Amino acid sequence: xxxxxxxxxxxxxxxxxxxxxxxxxxxxxxxxxxxxxxxxxxxxxxxxxxxxxxxxxxxxxxxxxxxxxxxxxxxxxxxxxxxxxxxxxxxxxxxxxxxxxxxxxxxxxxxxxxxxxxxxxxxxxxxxxxxxxxxxxxxxxxxxxxxxxxxxxxxxxxxxxxxxxxxxxxxxxxxxxxxxxxxxxxxxxxxxxxxxxxxxxxxxxxxxxxxxxxxxxxxxxxxx
Numbered sequence: 001x002x003x004x005x006x007x008x009x010x011x012x013x014x015x016x017x018x019x020x021x022x023x024x025x026x027x028x029x030x031x032x033x034x035x036x037x038x039x040x041x042x043x044x045x046x047x048x049x050x051x052x053x054x055x056x057x058x059x060x061x062x063x064x065x066x067x068x069x070x071x072x073x074x075x076x077x078x079x080x081x082x083x084x085x086x087x088x089x090x091x092x093x094x095x096x097x098x099x100x101x102x103x104x105x106x107x108x109x110x111x112x113x114x115x116x117x118x119x120x121x122x123x124x125x126x127x128x129x130x131x132x133x134x135x136x137x138x139x140x141x142x143x144x145x146x147x148x149x150x151x152x153x154x155x156x157x158x159x160x161x162x163x164x165x166x167x168x169x170x171x172x173x174x175x176x177x178x179x180x181x182x183x184x185x186x187x188x189x190x191x192x193x194x195x196x197x198x199x200x201x202x203x204x205x206x207x208x209x210x211x212x213x214x215x216x217x218x219x220x221x222x223x224x
Contacts, residue, residue, distance in 0.1 A: 041205050042070045045128060048203070048210050049157045054078040055123035060112050060146060061085055061130030065094025065105065071126070072103045082117075084110045112142040120151045128159040129208070132181035140189045147193045150215040156195060158183060162209035183209050 045067060051057060051074040059068045062083030072081040083105060085091050091107045098105045110116050112130065125146045131139055146156055162183035190198055195213035203210050 037205075038066070041203075041208075042067055044203050044205050045126070045157070045159055045210075046070060046074055048159075048212055049124055049126060049155065051075055051079075051124060056080045056121065056151075057082070057124045057126065058115075058117070058122045058146075058149065059083045060115070060125060060127040060142075061133075062094060062107065063090050065090075065097050065107060067126065067128060068094065068105050068107070069098055069101050069103045072098075072105050077104075081105045082122075083107045084112070084115070086111045112145060113138055115145045115149050117149045119148055120154075121149045122154055123151055124155050124157065125150055126157050126159075129161070131158060131160050131183060131186065139186065143186065143189050144193055147195060147215060152215055152217045154215045156190070156211075156213050156215070158186065158211045159203055159208055161207055183211060186211060 049057075049071075051071060053074075053076045055075045056079065057068075057071050057075060059071065059081070062068050062085050065083055068081050068083040072079065075081060081103075083091075083094055085094070085107075086109065088109050091109050094105075094107045098107065108116065112127070112134070127142075127146065131142070134142060143156075150156060160183035161181055162185075184200060187198070187200065190211060190213050194216055196216050198211070198213040200209065200211045202208075
């Protein structure tokens with residue numbers, strides 16, 4: 001499986017926020033937290049993304065690569081999938097899993113603050129349960145970077161914890177980092193970043209919410 005990303009030559013930028021190193025244990029933990037229903041979570045995510053055959057997809061904060069592998073099945077041999085994560089351990093495990101699944105995916109160590117790709121590269125950018133791990137002051141920058149690498153009419157899908165704290169029912173939704181984060185607080189930045197047709201709501205899984213929006217047909221970006 002190729003390791004060539006087609007990325008720009010920009011040097012690696014040390015990411016801010018929490019970086020998980022325990023890749024194998026992470027998969028086990030998710031299985032416990034989601035009670036074996038992680039596949040349902042992935043399918044709901046990809047349904048909202050509306051992936052089509054032949055599309056180019058970027059998964060920012062891809063973890064151990066499970067969602068990227070599922071995305072590759074949807075876009076097929078003609079499609080391209082890239083996965084980025086700030087953790088070398090996560091990327092190493094993701095590459096092994098993709099090889100085992102015979103999925104041609106490029107995984108690369110990188111942070112969301114400086115995506116190593118040219119403008120207008122992807123049809124879809126995904127980022128799931130990542131933004132609650134980022135410091136407040138970097139979230140707007142990360143969104144602008146995701147918009148930058150989207151093609152005109154490309155789609156951005158963010159999934160994370162959100163909504164009323166009183167209406168959160170899961171144990172994980174009440175953990176400190178999750179309880180004090182609301183993905184809907186990102187809506188103003190999304191609206192200011194050259195995105196249109198913004199939709200949001202409950203993912204229908206745990207206390208996770210989704211935000212999805214489309215980059216306008218123009219290749220110009222609003223400055224942040």
